[in-house]
Amino acid sequence: MVHDLVPEGDEVAIHLVTQSDSETCVRQAENLDQMVSTFNGSRIAFTWELDHSPNFHARSISTDTGWKITIDRGLDLFQKFESGPFSIEQAIQECRLTRGAEISYLRAE
8 A cells, every 4th residue: 555655756664563472473573574575676665673562562653754553453454364376365455354443544743
């Protein structure tokens, strides 16, 4: 979505702050590092970090244009779907069902 909104020739930085648990941290780091690689060379500079504070729950995405996006359930918005070579949900994100969530867009100044 952000990639489609950034005009050709412009760049935007996205920094994800999230948390992980011991069971999923390796796979999560691999997936997030893959996202970093995917955006490398595009108009989006994507970075991430883990917040290790014990009371951390909120996740956010901050842009260098002054916007902060908070999602009350983190990035886990989608309901489970069948994956595979013929899965429309896997191929087209807009076809995935979502879970209930609140998303807030804040102007951070």
